[in-house]
Amino acid sequence: MSFYALAVYFATVFVLVAAQDVELPVQTCKRDASDYTSCLRLAIQEAWPNFIAGIPKLEVPPLDPYFLEYQHTVYETGDLRADVTVKNVNIYGLAKSNFLAVRPHHAADSFKLEVDLELPKMLIEGNFKANGAYGALQIGGEGFFNISLEDIKDTWSIEGPLANDKWTLEHFRLNPEIGKMQIWFSDMFNGNEQLNKVALNFVNEYWPSLYREMLPFLSNKLDEYLTEIGNRVFSKVSFSKTFP
Numbered sequence: 001m002s003f004y005a006l007a008v009y010f011a012t013v014f015v016l017v018a019a020q021d022v023e024l025p026v027q028t029c030k031r032d033a034s035d036y037t038s039c040l041r042l043a044i045q046e047a048w049p050n051f052i053a054g055i056p057k058l059e060v061p062p063l064d065p066y067f068l069e070y071q072h073t074v075y076e077t078g079d080l081r082a083d084v085t086v087k088n089v090n091i092y093g094l095a096k097s098n099f100l101a102v103r104p105h106h107a108a109d110s111f112k113l114e115v116d117l118e119l120p121k122m123l124i125e126g127n128f129k130a131n132g133a134y135g136a137l138q139i140g141g142e143g144f145f146n147i148s149l150e151d152i153k154d155t156w157s158i159e160g161p162l163a164n165d166k167w168t169l170e171h172f173r174l175n176p177e178i179g180k181m182q183i184w185f186s187d188m189f190n191g192n193e194q195l196n197k198v199a200l201n202f203v204n205e206y207w208p209s210l211y212r213e214m215l216p217f218l219s220n221k222l223d224e225y226l227t228e229i230g231n232r233v234f235s236k237v238s239f240s241k242t243f244p
């Protein structure tokens, strides 16, 4: 082995060791303990403020408010077809998450974690640009929007295969049930204030069915997004050390 090869070998070993050094700032729970699930619930609840503040070495951004700089989406559900871009969006409220139950499902080559939680309130606000149609009605405009949510109950379902002591997420699904929703947008009809008012009344009255209709689409988008964020974290930590 040449000196150069040796140097590369040691540099590689060093990087691997350094990469393994990242630990989740979460109390660990022993899988064979009788209180395993309640221990996990408490561990997540107690560690949550660390995640809320953001964890740079795990590439976790601050979560409350969570800042979304830009997101472009093409919605196609039911009667709604819309090309929507949102910018400079702040999402407030995740800090108040109350974790109710955790259900770990360990298998030889995969792991699934279900987490029940509730949130008293969220507020989402930012800029948008949209165009499309709701049935025969043309929609389009840009400006400011906000959505306030109350009494949110959710179950996270996080799952994926295990290999080489790493958990690779395939899905990070949410299924939020929302008690109350209030939606506001400045202009969805190219300056037609009257039509915008009618639309605001409509969405604020019929949001439960609109939400139900859009949920599968939104869940899939969120799944992709959260799976990517989750993998940033779990690609850096040892599975056996996190879930001993």
Ligand SMILES: *[C@@H]1O[C@H](CO)[C@@H](O)[C@H](O)[C@H]1NC(C)=O
Pocket (backbone or CB within 6 Å): 123, 145, 146, 147, 148, 182, 184
């Ligand atoms: C949303 O924005 C409108 C207009 O600025 C404002 O009147 C309303 O209070 C806001 N809603 C929330 C929940 O902040």
